[in-house]
Amino acid sequence: MAKVTVEGGRSVEVSAGSPVGEALPPDAVCARVDGRLMDLSWAVPDDGEITVRAVTAAEPDGLHVLRHSTAHVLAQAVCDLYPGAKYAIGPPIEDGFYYDFDVAAAFSPEDLEKIEARMREIAAAGQPFRRRELSRDEALRRFEDQPFKREIIEAAEAAEGALGNRFAVYDNDGWGDLCLGPHLPSTSRLGAFKLLSLAGAYWRGDEKRPQLQRIYGTAWATEEDLEAHLHRLEEAERRDHRRLGKQLDLFSFPDELGAGLLVWHPRGGIFRKAVEDFIREIHMRSGYQPVFTPHIAKSVLWETSGHLAKYRDNMYPAMHDENEVDYYAKPMNCPFHVLIYKSQTRSYRDLPMRLFELGTIYRHERAGSLHGLLRVRGGTQDDSHIICRPDQLVDEVLRAFDLTLEIHRTFGFSDFVINLSTKPGEAIGEERMWADATEYLRTALDRSGLEFSVAEGEGAFYGPKVDFHARDAIGRLWQLTTVQCDFALPERFDMEYMGEDNERHRPVMIHRAILGTIERFSGVLIEHYAGDFPLWLAPEQIRVIPVADRHGEHAEALAGRMRERGLRAAVDNSRERMQKKVREAQLMKIPYSVVVGDRDIEAGTIAVRDREGHEVRGVPPEAFIEAAAEESRERRVMGVDLDGLAG
Template sequence: MDDLDHRNLGVKLKLWHLQEDAPGMVFWHPRGYAVYRVLEDYLRRKMRRAGYAEVRTPQLLPKEFWGRSGHWDKFGEHMFRVDDGELAMALKPMSCPCHVQIFNKGLRSWRELPIRFAEFGACHRNEPSGSLHGIMRTRAFEQDDALVFCREQDVESEVACFIALLDEVYRELGFPDYEVALATRPAVRAGDDAVWDWSEAKLGDAARQCGLVPQINPGEGAFYGPKLEFALRDRLGRSWQCGTVQVDGVLPQRLEASYVAPDGSRARPLMIHHAIFGSLGRMIAILLEHHGGVLPFWLSPDQVAVAPISKDQAGYGADVLAAFEDAGIRAVAYDGADTLSRRIVAAHEMAVPVMAIVGEREMRDGRVSLRERDGSQADVPLAEAVSRLQARARPCAPVVEAL
C-alpha cells in the first residue's frame, strides 16, 4: 500500500481502524467519525430540501420478511442469520423493503404521491473475505438509501430530479466528471418483459433529459428492475461506481403496497430506489484518496489547531478555542510542552488546515495569527478570525480563501 492509500491514511490520520478478529467491521475514531457526521449531515440537508422525509428502520427482521421481498432467494447466502428460538431472523442488507412497511401503515391516496423516504441505513452483508478492501468494501456499512413511491406518470420526472441532485452533490464534492450506465434486465429476474421494457425506456429517457448519454450494461440490473449506475472520476483518473437509481414494480406487489386511485380503486405504486453515495465509508475513502489525505476545510476532522506560544498565553488560548467552537468550527488545542515548531509539524502531519497561533502580543491586543498549511499567515482580530473560518466551514466552501 502506498502513502495515499486510504487504508494507510486512515491509520496515519487517526480516523478509524480495522482488526483481524472483526473482518469488514470499521471502528470509527473521534476524528474519523467527525468527517462521517459532516458528510452525513451535508447530504441530509440536501435530501430534506429535495422533499424527502427521513426515517429509521430495524436492522434485524424475520427471515420470512426477506423471503416475501425476494431478497432471501437472491442474496440469502450473503445475509447474516440470527436464530431466536424458533424464529429465524436476518440482518438487513438494504433498507428499501422496510420503507414499504412504513408506506403500508395507513390508507394512502393518489393525492399524497409521490412520497419520498430517506434513511442512512445500517446494513450488513456477508461479503467474501477476499473481496473486503479497507473501508471501501466492508460487511457493516451505512448507506444513503432513499425510496420514492409514485405513479407511472411521475417516474421520468422523479428520476430526472434525482439525477440533478446527484450532479449537484458530485460537483460540490469536486467530481464534475462522472459516467452513467444503464444496467438492463438480468437473466434471472422478477416481473414480465413489458414492465422491463417500459422501465428501461423511462430510465434512458430521464438520463437523456438531463443531458446524459448512458452506455448499456446488459444483464447488470437488479432482479426487480433496471438501474442507472453513476461512476465518478477522481483526480488520479480512477473511476468509482457510487450512485444508483432503479425503477421497481416488483416489490410493491410482493409486499402489497397500494394507494387509492382517483376512481376509488386500489392501485399499486411504482418504487424508485436510489443512493448518491452508496456506502458513506466508501465515499470517505474516495474523498481521502482524491485529496491525498488533506481534506477541504469544511470536511476536515479538526479545522483549526490553537497553539499558545508559551504557557503564559494558555488562558487566552482557551478563550480563542472557545470562540471557534461557539461558532461551530471544529477546533483543537495544541498546547503541549513541545516547541511551537514541533506542534506546527504535528498539526501538519494530522492535515489540520489552519493553525491559530497566540503569543504575548496577540493576547494583549485580542488578536490571533492564522497560519495556513502553505506557510502563509495573517494577523487579525479574534472576531475577524472567527468570521473568516466560519465562512470556510460552510459545506463546499472554497478550499483556501485569501488571507
C-alpha cells in the same frame, strides 16, 4: 508494383509483396490499413493502391501493441527459465499487461526479478516477431503440449471459425505464441517496462477451472512515461484511505469485530457526522421524509422480497432463536420502507412518497473482496425509496439526478461517467416490467441531457438502474450513485394506492443511494482529497498553538471564540516546542494552524498557517474567524485567501 499512400504524408511506389513498413516512418510500430491494425511486415498486395496510417507507440493503439508484445516476451522469458511452463493468455490492459501461467512451483518476488532480467536480454537480442498462419490441425500440433492454447484453438473454431480456420502464430527465436497480432517488428522495439506483481487468476475467469499464476507488468513507450506511471502508483499509495485512516485517527477494523466491520474513532465520527448532517439537511430540503428501521427482520420478509431466493449468498446466515422463526440481518432497506408504505391505505394524493433513511445494512461480501472502507460487510446507505405513480416516474428520476449532481458538487466531484444497466441473468419480474422500467430510465436520461452508455446485464435483480461514477482528483472513477427502477417489489408486496378513479393501482418504486454507503463514500473522499478535507469536513478545523506555555490561556480564549462561531478548534497545550506542534498539526492535515505568542498578544493579532505551509502573520483574529466560519458554513471546497486577511 503497388502504390502506398501514407495518411498525412506522401505516396510511395513499392514492389508488390514488400512489407508495408518500408513506406512508413521509423517510429511506426504497426500500420492501420482499412481500419485494421497490421504488422509492419504485412505484405502490400500487388494490384491496387492502398492508404495506410502509421501507428506509433505515442498513441493508444500503438501502446496497446507495445504492451501486447511485452506480454509475449514475458511468456517467452518464463518459458526459457521454467521449462514445461504452460502459458495461457496475456493481453494488454490499462497501463500495462499481464500473462497467466501454469508452472509447477509458485513464483516468488525474486522470480520476477529473474524473469524481468531475462526479458531485457530478449529485448537486447532484437528478435524479430515473425507471423505465420497455420491451419487448425497445424496449430493444434504446434501447441501440442500447451493445453490452454489448444483449448483456445478449439473454442475459437467452435465460436466463429476465427480467421476462416487460420490461426496466427508469432515466433521469435523459436518461441512462439498463438496470437491475432499485430506485434512490434522486433523485441528491440520494446519500450520501458517493469514487472509489478503476482496474483492468482482463474483460467477464463471461472472459479471452477484451474487457477493460474498471473504476472502483471507495465510498459510504456519511454522511460519518462514509465517513471510517470510509477509516480502515479506512489501517489495512489500516498492517498490510500486505509493508511490515512490510521494516520488521521479516523477509524479502525479491529480483528475482534470480524472482517469488513469497522469502528469510527472520534475524529472519524466528526467527519462522518458532517457528511450525514449535510445529507439529512439536503434530503429534508428536497422533499424526502426521514424514517428509521431495525437491523434485522424475520425470514418471511426476505421471502416476500425475494432476497432469500436471489440474494442469499450476500446475506449473513440466519439467527436462530429457539421456538421462534429465523431472523436475518438486513442486506437492504427496501422491504422495511415498503412496510411503512403499507402501514395504511394510500391515496394517489400521497404520491410521490419519498422515504429517506441512513440505513445500516450487512452484506456477507466474499472475504477476498473486502477492501478497507471501499468494500465493507456492515455499512450505512443514504438510502431512499420513492414510491410513485408510473406517470410520475420519469420526473422523480430526474429529480434524483438533480439531487445527485448537487450533492456531489458540494463534495467536490464534477466529472461523471453514467451507465444504464439492464437486466441481469438472475432476476425477478416479468420481461414486460423490465422493458418498461428500462425505457423509463432511458427517457429520464435522455431528458436530463446527461451523457450515458448502456451496461448490458449489470442491473439489480429487481430492476434496471442508472449508475454514476465520479472521477476523483487523480482521474480514477468510483461508482457511487445508483438510481434503480423497480416494478417487482410493489408486485411482490402487493403495494397499492387508491386512484382518482376510485380504483386500486399499483405504484412503482425507485431505489436510490447517492453516496452509496457512507463508509465507501468516506473512503473515496479521503483518497480524493488525500486527507486534506475541505474545512467543513475536517475533524479538527483549527489548531491554536501557543508559542510558549505562558500563552496557553490566551490560546484557550481564542479557541473558545472560534467554537462560539461554530468552528471546531482545539489548543495544543502539550509541553512540546512550538515547531513540533506546527509539524504535528500539518501531519494531521488540520486546515488552519493559528500561532500566538508575545508579539501577537501585544498587537492583538494572530499568525495563520494552512496545511500546505503557507503562512501569514499579523492577522486580525476576528477577520480570520469570520472568514473560516463562513467557509465552513457554506461548505466551500476552496480555502480562505489568507493573504487577503493580513490587513
